[in-house]
Amino acid sequence: MVSRRIVMKFPHRLLDQPIISNLVKDYNLEFNILKASVMPNEEGLLVLELTGTEKDYEKALEYLKKTGVNLQPLSQDIKRNDKRCTHCGACVTICPAGALALDQKTRKVDFHDDKCIVCGLCINACPVRAMEIHF
Ligand code: SF4
Ligand code: SF4
Structure with a gap:
């Protein structure tokens, strides 16, 4: 099996x-x-x-x-390096699954990894390379 x-x-x-x-x-x-x-x-x-x-x-x-x-x-996983993320928001509009979303109260970008579909679009969109792909 x-x-x-x-x-x-x-x-x-x-x-x-x-x-x-x-x-x-x-x-x-x-x-x-x-x-x-x-x-x-x-x-x-x-x-x-x-x-x-x-x-x-x-x-x-x-x-x-x-x-x-x-x-x-699907042999990979997406993680965010929170030490690198500057909450610039560049990834929010790119993410098709709504896994990266701006919290209106804190003005910070939250990563909801349960929504991530591992499309990889955020990897190149992030100017500080905070989004990482793990195999
Ligand atoms: S693009 Fe990168 S630095 Fe900007 S909010 Fe997204 S993960 Fe953070
Ligand atoms: S890999 Fe795709 S779905 Fe997951 S956070 Fe990045 S842009 Fe969103």
Whole structure:
């Protein structure tokens, strides 16, 4: 058995398709939804942990690719180096998941790592390199 985390991006036309239930029905996979969101461009985004046999997992990936789902393995994690962050706010508008948000009271930028979808966009956007990717 293997257990792997992947990021799946769904074009708008696939949002109402029973893709996840097909993974269970046709490929005998178990899934655990780690994150789910609809991006501003109406692209759906799911971070899943999939568990099953290696063979079924590979076949399921083929099915997803054929269907038009964009796949990205999730073998990394995003962390913020709080000692470096100057709360400049440059990352707030770039983050598609709302994981970096300005606290109106403190005027500081909070990092909600439970919302982070590991897209990596904040890495280059941060002028002081406070956002770090860990493998
Ligand atoms: S861009 Fe970098 S320094 Fe600015 S608020 Fe975001 S993490 Fe902090
Ligand atoms: S990687 Fe950065 S920009 Fe992407 S969701 Fe996480 S915090 Fe937001």
